Amino acid sequence: MLFTDDTIAALEFAAALADTVPGASESGDDELATTAQLSALIGAWQYSGRRDGDAAELAEVREARERIRGIWGRPRDEVVDEVNAILAEAGALPRLVRHDDSDWHIHATSPEAPLAERMLVEAAMALVDVVRADETARLRECAADDCTGLFADLSKNASRRYCSTRCGNRMAARAHRARSAD
Numbered sequence: 001m002l003f004t005d006d007t008i009a010a011l012e013f014a015a016a017l018a019d020t021v022p023g024a025s026e027s028g029d030d031e032l033a034t035t036a037q038l039s040a041l042i043g044a045w046q047y048s049g050r051r052d053g054d055a056a057e058l059a060e061v062r063e064a065r066e067r068i069r070g071i072w073g074r075p076r077d078e079v080v081d082e083v084n085a086i087l088a089e090a091g092a093l094p095r096l097v098r099h100d101d102s103d104w105h106i107h108a109t110s111p112e113a114p115l116a117e118r119m120l121v122e123a124a125m126a127l128v129d130v131v132r133a134d135e136t137a138r139l140r141e142c143a144a145d146d147c148t149g150l151f152a153d154l155s156k157n158a159s160r161r162y163c164s165t166r167c168g169n170r171m172a173a174r175a176h177r178a179r180s181a182d
């Protein structure tokens with residue numbers, strides 16, 4: 001295994017959060033436009049801790065989404081700079097916790113910290129592992145020409161090109177039609 005389960009979960013959540021923007025989302029719309037959508041996202045990913053459920057929290061999470069999108073695919077040293085900034089701003093203090101159905105894993109903020117801060121810090125902690133393993137090249141943009149989706153390539157041979165099967169199938173069908181037309 002390349003990364004621990006909590007790192008994988010944090011990377012996958014960070015990509016899912018980043019992919020709620022128009023152009024990356026499955027619907028093509030902003031999938032983080034309402035507090036109800038935020039609540040559904042958090043529920044689907046079983047996020048623990050404080051939830052305010054108000055417009056201010058939604059705005060903060062949308063800012064966190066943009067910050068995460070800005071980290072993805074950057075050179076390793078720039079990822080380090082951003083990770084260190086996030087951890088310093090939050091006053092992150094890593095500790096082992098166990099809750100709900102999760103075994104021991106790392107949290108670096110209080111469960112009472114604002115949701116957006118916890119999201120950023122969890123993403124930053126996962127990115128610490130990515131940087132230490134010198135695997136920042138696995139933080140990718142979808143290769144589909146009509147998608148702005150992001151993903152963490154967790155395949156063994158680092159060969160994943162698309163954010164979803166949907167994009168991969170669409171591009172394969174497009175390539176097939178192009179070859180058939182010749």
